[in-house]
Amino acid sequence: MDKPAPIGVFDSGYGGLTVLKEIVQKLPQYDYIYLGDNARAPYGNRSFDTVYHYTLQCVKWFFEQGCSLVILACNTASAKALRTIQQNDLPKIDASKRVLGVIRPTAEIIGNFSSTGSVGVLATQGTVASDSYPMETAKFFPELTVYQEACPMWVPLIENNEHTTHGADYFVKKNLHHIFEKGENIDVLLLACTHYPLLKDKIVEYMPVGVKLLSQGEIVADSLSEYLRRHPEMEARCSKNGQRIFFTTDSTGDFDNHAALFYGDDVRSQNVDLGV
Numbered sequence: 001m002d003k004p005a006p007i008g009v010f011d012s013g014y015g016g017l018t019v020l021k022e023i024v025q026k027l028p029q030y031d032y033i034y035l036g037d038n039a040r041a042p043y044g045n046r047s048f049d050t051v052y053h054y055t056l057q058c059v060k061w062f063f064e065q066g067c068s069l070v071i072l073a074c075n076t077a078s079a080k081a082l083r084t085i086q087q088n089d090l091p092k093i094d095a096s097k098r099v100l101g102v103i104r105p106t107a108e109i110i111g112n113f114s115s116t117g118s119v120g121v122l123a124t125q126g127t128v129a130s131d132s133y134p135m136e137t138a139k140f141f142p143e144l145t146v147y148q149e150a151c152p153m154w155v156p157l158i159e160n161n162e163h164t165t166h167g168a169d170y171f172v173k174k175n176l177h178h179i180f181e182k183g184e185n186i187d188v189l190l191l192a193c194t195h196y197p198l199l200k201d202k203i204v205e206y207m208p209v210g211v212k213l214l215s216q217g218e219i220v221a222d223s224l225s226e227y228l229r230r231h232p233e234m235e236a237r238c239s240k241n242g243q244r245i246f247f248t249t250d251s252t253g254d255f256d257n258h259a260a261l262f263y264g265d266d267v268r269s270q271n272v273d274l275g276v
Helices: 016-026 048-064 075-080 082-093 103-107 125-130 132-140 154-159 166-182 196-206 216-230 252-263
Strands: 007-011 032-036 069-072 098-100 118-123 145-150 188-191 212-215 244-248 269-271
Touching: 007 016, 007 048, 016 032, 016 216, 016 252, 032 048, 048 069, 048 075, 048 082, 075 082, 075 103, 075 125, 082 098, 103 132, 103 216, 118 125, 118 132, 118 166, 125 132, 125 145, 132 145, 145 166, 154 166, 154 196, 166 196, 188 196, 196 212, 212 216, 244 252, 252 269
Parallel strands: 007 032, 007 069, 032 244, 069 098, 118 145, 118 188, 188 212, 244 269
Antiparallel strands: none
């Protein structure tokens, strides 16, 4: 058996750090390696094939670091690449390793929060186009109606540190207006992009009273905790020294400056060249 190694956490950029933050808070004893593919971000507007190719390459990199378990803390990668990697690639690479995403854990519980049977999903264009949330949610809550709204300006606003400005208000109000036009009975709103929690204050300000806002960090952390409890053989393969190591495919200085905003603490990253 492989010696214990860190849990890998992957995102196309910074957003997955909001998930890692909650995972570390829930499960601080484990070691984690984070990789942000910032050189090729954003993934949200890229084709299925491109996202799959990039994501698989990064998953293989985690495996080369010894990781047995990798979390795709990225909705676009989870929507466009996870299923193919799980079904086609893992059996060929190493059937004992696991790659998990953020969509299924969310779909498993989102219906528990709704009393009207209508939920809204705010996401990137790529995640919306994949229809992953309606399809996955239907497996657990077939009676639930899922309305989706692509918010293409939200990630650029956040990554350019414009998310607290009045300019951001226009786009938040616009997208919220659109989704509540589609489903006026929506009583749960899911932030289906790991960047979006940074806009939480503005979203709460402009959404209707009585609507519950969900972000994924805590959901994924709880799901991972339960997964490790149910799979002691995988839990034994995860090292436990409380270490966190950060990698980026782009500038480390730029990554570190942005990362603190998402992670809530100072980050010192290392550069990795994936050879592309």
